[in-house]
Every structure is written in structure tokens, then in C-alpha cells.
Amino acid sequence: MSTGPWVRVAHCLFPKSGNTPDECEDNLRILPSNQNEIPGSCVVRVVVSHGATESAFSGIWSKYLTYRIAKAALKDDPKVIIDAATEMSPRWLGAVRQRPLPWYAEQKILEGAFATVVVLEVSGGAGATSGTWKACAIGDSCMFRIGGDTSFEMLPNMKPEDFGSRPFLIPTKISGIQDIGGHFQFSSGKWNAGDRFIVATDALSQMLAKQQSNPEYLRKAADAIATRSRDELESWFQNCRDSRFMRNDDIAAVVVML
Amino acid sequence: MYSAEISRNNPTCFLFLVDQSGSMSDPFGNGESNRRKADALADAINRLLQNLVIRCSKSELKPRDYFHVGVVAYGNTVGNGFSGPLAGSDLPPISAVAESPARLEERTKKVEDNAGGLVDQTIRFPIWFDPVANGGTPMCQALDRAKAILSNWLAERPSSFPPVVINLTDGEATDGDPLGTASALTSLASSDGNVLLFNCHLSSTRGSEVQFPSDDSNLPDQFAKLLFQMSSVLPPHIQNAAKQEGFAVSDGGRGFFFNADAVSVIRFLDIGTRPGNLR
Numbered sequence: 001m002s003t004g005p006w007v008r009v010a011h012c013l014f015p016k017s018g019n020t021p022d023e024c025e026d027n028l029r030i031l032p033s034n035q036n037e038i039p040g041s042c043v044v045r046v047v048v049s050h051g052a053t054e055s056a057f058s059g060i061w062s063k064y065l066t067y068r069i070a071k072a073a074l075k076d077d078p079k080v081i082i083d084a085a086t087e088m089s090p091r092w093l094g095a096v097r098q099r100p101l102p103w104y105a106e107q108k109i110l111e112g113a114f115a116t117v118v119v120l121e122v123s124g125g126a127g128a129t130s131g132t133w134k135a136c137a138i139g140d141s142c143m144f145r146i147g148g149d150t151s152f153e154m155l156p157n158m159k160p161e162d163f164g165s166r167p168f169l170i171p172t173k174i175s176g177i178q179d180i181g182g183h184f185q186f187s188s189g190k191w192n193a194g195d196r197f198i199v200a201t202d203a204l205s206q207m208l209a210k211q212q213s214n215p216e217y218l219r220k221a222a223d224a225i226a227t228r229s230r231d232e233l234e235s236w237f238q239n240c241r242d243s244r245f246m247r248n249d250d251i252a253a254v255v256v257m258l
Numbered sequence: 259m260y261s262a263e264i265s266r267n268n269p270t271c272f273l274f275l276v277d278q279s280g281s282m283s284d285p286f287g288n289g290e291s292n293r294r295k296a297d298a299l300a301d302a303i304n305r306l307l308q309n310l311v312i313r314c315s316k317s318e319l320k321p322r323d324y325f326h327v328g329v330v331a332y333g334n335t336v337g338n339g340f341s342g343p344l345a346g347s348d349l350p351p352i353s354a355v356a357e358s359p360a361r362l363e364e365r366t367k368k369v370e371d372n373a374g375g376l377v378d379q380t381i382r383f384p385i386w387f388d389p390v391a392n393g394g395t396p397m398c399q400a401l402d403r404a405k406a407i408l409s410n411w412l413a414e415r416p417s418s419f420p421p422v423v424i425n426l427t428d429g430e431a432t433d434g435d436p437l438g439t440a441s442a443l444t445s446l447a448s449s450d451g452n453v454l455l456f457n458c459h460l461s462s463t464r465g466s467e468v469q470f471p472s473d474d475s476n477l478p479d480q481f482a483k484l485l486f487q488m489s490s491v492l493p494p495h496i497q498n499a500a501k502q503e504g505f506a507v508s509d510g511g512r513g514f515f516f517n518a519d520a521v522s523v524i525r526f527l528d529i530g531t532r533p534g535n536l537r
Contacts, residue, residue: 018267023316057317101319103382104356107308108315110369110381166502173370248263 005039006128007258009046010226012233014251017241025051025059026201026252029070042125045070046254050141050201052114052169053249056105057096061113061172064088074121074134078184081117081136085170085177092172112176114169116141118155120199122191122256133197134188138180140167142205143187146222148194150215155187163206196222197256203249207240226255260493262419262450264324270419271326271349271411272310275400276303276387277427278333283391284428284462287517295460296389299426302458303329303387305521306424311356311384323351328407332400334393340386348407359384397431401439408446408453420451425488426458429481440488451493456513457485468516470500470507482516489514
């Protein structure tokens with residue numbers, strides 16, 4: 001039986017290069033939210049979301065979704081997430097209409113906002129060396145599982161060229177929310193000590209997808225996100241952007257180390 | 259090529275050439291019996307500008323200056339098509355265009371309420387241009403002016419996504435053969451590729467809508483065929499983006515529209531994630 005914590009969780013959040021931090025449209029939520037409570041918990045839940053750049057006030061929508069979705073246990077059907085989106089839609093509308101708006105903002109709001117979501121739930125407990133996990137995703141934010149035995153899994157399972165700029169996302173419009181049920185993907189399995197999970201938004205996910213056949217790179221990426229300083233991570237990501245290995249976009253990532 | 263990031267630090271530009279000649283008072287050939295070509299053109303340019311502003315609008319109260327936008331109007335004269343505060347610049351930033359429509363018209367539109375039903379809501383629509391039909395069609399002069407404007411732009415921003423020129427016209431140039439001057443315009447280039455020239459032909463001739471054709475076999479008259487020849491072949495990157503938007507584009511497809519929705523021309527320029535279910 002392990003004497004260390006059964007799970008460690010780390011995260012990072014960076015705006016697109018050239019944007020300010022408050023312009024970042026990616027969001028993440030980890031429960032328990034207090035890092036000190038994580039080793040003593042039996043379930044860790046991670047929600048990562050990316051607000052679509054071309055939609056209105058999408059960062060606010062992404063934030064509302066992550067907070068609300070993280071409150072409920074993940075099930076094997078999309079109803080939990082659809083109910084969360086339905087509940088948060090009028091709140092989003094109320095938040096963006098709090099002040100008089102210019103004509104273009106009024107029209108932009110009519111289109112609504114859109115966001116991706118990926119949810120990961122890992123179950124274990126103090127002293128556990130194995131357990132179960134389940135995940136759900138819509139859009140092109142992704143979950144990666146890298147096994148200690150170099151096994152690999154990705155949800156949604158996407159090739160780098162699949163990351164276009166037109167993914168199917170969770171809308172704020174109530175009529176649209178009812179239509180998204182068929183676009184969710186689910187997966188589940190067992191974890192063992194030594195496994196890593198990375199949950200990330202699209203730019204980083206696409207970069208990691210390029211290394212699908214190289215689990216060792218993915219493990220190192222997970223370890224880097226978990227252990228490097230913010231400045232070191234920022235420098236690494238900027239190098240990746242400058243060399244065009246990664247698209248210039250917001251980055252939200254959570255690493256779960258077992 | 260044609261892959262430079264479009265951002266506030268590295269904006270690109272659109273330059274619209276707007277035909278305001280006397281022949282634009284003739285009926286528009288797309289079946290709307292009471293509509294003149296000038297009316298269709300004014301509607302197209304207003305919707306194009308509106309679309310560009312909205313695409314650049316985010317959570318802040320000012321649109322992000324991903325684009326600079328200019329208008330060259332040609333008819334009785336050739337000059338800056340904007341009026342008011344916008345008239346002082348050949349390529350003002352999109353935020354300035356957003357703040358300076360000539361007027362805002364109120365219209366009623368059905369929108370979703372919080373419960374998934376529909377309610378009437380008053381929406382403000384910007385108008386920058388009213389229909390004008392007066393004088394000859396000095397298209398060559400307009401293309402020359404465009405070349406001068408974009409030469410200055412490219413001198414200041416040599417690595418920008420290549421400028422896009424969109425010529426909205428009924429195609430009957432009266433100051434010479436525009437093919438040569440169009441070729442001179444598209445010979446300008448940034449490090450990311452040549453200037454693109456798209457032509458939106460608003461014709462009195464009845465005919466099926468045409469978008470991104472690869473040849474001129476389905477085009478009804480000499481003016482359409484000439485504008486097709488003047489239009490840039492879509493680079494592969496943009497061809498792929500247009501296909502993602504649902505357009506049927508084949509290799510050799512050109513940036514040419516015949517009696518079709520001009521706003522489609524700009525839908526596929528990539529400034530970030532667009533939801534597949536955005537309608």
C-alpha cells in the first residue's frame with residue numbers, strides 16, 4: 001500500500017499570446033477546490049472548458065459551465081451537463097445584459113455563446129493504488145490517459161488534423177442545448193499507480209495529439225505541467241507557439257497524477 | 259501561405275470597391291422585381307461591414323481591431339466611400355467603423371427568450387451606405403486607387419495576412435479594360451501571399467447564383483466572364499476553409515460571386531474558433 005497521497009493534481013491557465021489574462025476564454029475547475037483536501041477525498045472531479053473565440057462573451061459562458069458542471073457527479077449520459085447548461089443559460093444572458101450595450105454587442109449576444117467541455121472524474125481514496133475513472137467530452141478540449149505501462153487513451157479520439165476551427169459546442173440558446181445530446185463522447189476504465197491524466201483545451205490538446213505514438217513525451221509533458229514553475233511553463237509554451245508546434249490560443253490544463 | 263495569424267498585433271485589411279454608376283439603377287436580376295442593383299449593393303456592403311464588426315466583437319465594449327476596412331466608391335467620381343469621421347482615413351480600424359455608421363435603423367426581430375420560446379425584440383441595424391447610381395463606371399481608376407492604398411498598407415505591414423479586395427459591381431467598366439489593372443493590383447504581396455481580388459457581380463441578367471466557380475461556362479454574359487477572369491484563384495488554405503463553411507469549391511475555384519450573397523465571401527477568414535453549430 002502506498003504511503004504517499006493517492007492522487008496529486010496540478011493546473012495551469014495561460015491567455016493567448018498577445019492577449020491579457022482577463023481576455024482568456026478558457027476555464028477550469030477542480031473539486032475538491034482546496035488542494036489540501038484532495039489527498040483525503042475519494043473522488044477528484046476536473047472540468048475544463050474553452051469559450052469559442054468568435055462567439056459573444058464566451059469566457060463568461062465557459063466559466064459558468066465549469067462551475068456548475070463540477071458540482072454534480074458525472075453520469076453515463078449527457079443529461080447532467082445538459083441540465084447544467086439549461087440552468088446557466090439565463091444567468092449568462094442576465095450577466096451580459098447588465099449594462100447598456102452598443103449595437104454590435106446587442107447583435108453579438110443574439111448569436112449566443114458557445115463552449116467546449118471535458119469532464120474527468122477519478123475515484124480512489126487514501127492509500128489506494130488503483131481505482132476507476134470516467135470522462136465525458138464535447139468539442140475539441142480533450143482528456144489524455146497515459147498509463148505507467150505506456151498505454152494511452154484520448155477522449156475524444158482525434159488526429160491533429162481533426163482540430164479544425166468548427167467544433168460542435170455547448171450553446172447558450174435553450175433550443176440549441178436540447179440538440180447537443182448526440183455530440184457527447186464518454187469513456188471509463190481503471191487506473192493504476194503511475195498513471196497520468198491530462199485534461200486540456202484545444203491548442204494544447206492538438207499539440208499533444210501530434211505525439212499520440214510517443215507516450216513517453218506525453219508523460220514528460222504531464223510531469224512538466226505538474227512540476228515546472230509558471231515562468232518555465234510560459235516559456236515552453238511560447239517556444240511551441242513560435243515554432244508553430246502549437247497554435248497560438250488560450251491554454252487551460254489539469255494534470256492528475258496517480 | 260495565407261496562414262499568417264490575424265490578430266490585433268498583426269491585423270489584415272479589407273478594401274471594398276463599390277460601383278455607384280448610373281447603370282446600377284437597373285433592376286437586379288436575382289428575381290426580386292422591385293429591387294435595383296444599387297439597392298442590392300448598398301444592402302450587401304452594409305451587411306458586409308456589419309458582419310466584420312460583429313466578428314470582431316468580444317466581451318469588451320469595443321471590437322478588436324483584427325481588421326482595417328476601406329471603401330473606394332466609383333461612379334461620378336472615384337474616392338473614399340466613407341463619410342463623416344471615417345472619411346479621413348483610407349483604411350480605418352474596424353472599431354472606428356463600428357462607432358461611425360451614418361445612422362442606426364430600428365427593426366424588429368424574433369429572438370429566443372430564456373424559456374426557448376420566441377419574442378419580438380427591437381434591434382438596431384447600422385447603415386453606412388445608401389443606394390447611389392450616378393455617372394460612369396471608372397473601374398480601372400478604382401482598381402488603381404486600391405493599388406495605391408494597399409501599397410502603403412503593405413509597406414507598413416509586410417507580414418500581414420494578404421489584403422482582400424472585394425469589388426461589388428455590375429461589371430460594365432467605362433474607362434478601359436480592367437483586366438490589366440486588376441492584375442497589377444493582385445501582383446502586390448505580403449510575405450504571406452499576394453493580394454486577393456474577389457468580385458461580386460450584381461447583374462440585371464437573370465441566372466442561377468454562382469459561388470466560387472472553377473470556369474466561366476455557367477456564366478451568362480461577357481461582363482460576368484470578365485469579372486471571373488479578374489478574380490483570384492482561391493489558395494488551398496482558403497479553399498479548405500471555404501469547404502468547412504459548406505461551400506462546394508473545387509481546385510481552381512475563384513473568388514467570384516454572381517448574384518449571390520456577398521457576405522459569404524468573408525465568412526471563412528479564420529480569426530479563431532467558430533462553433534460548427536453557430537447558425
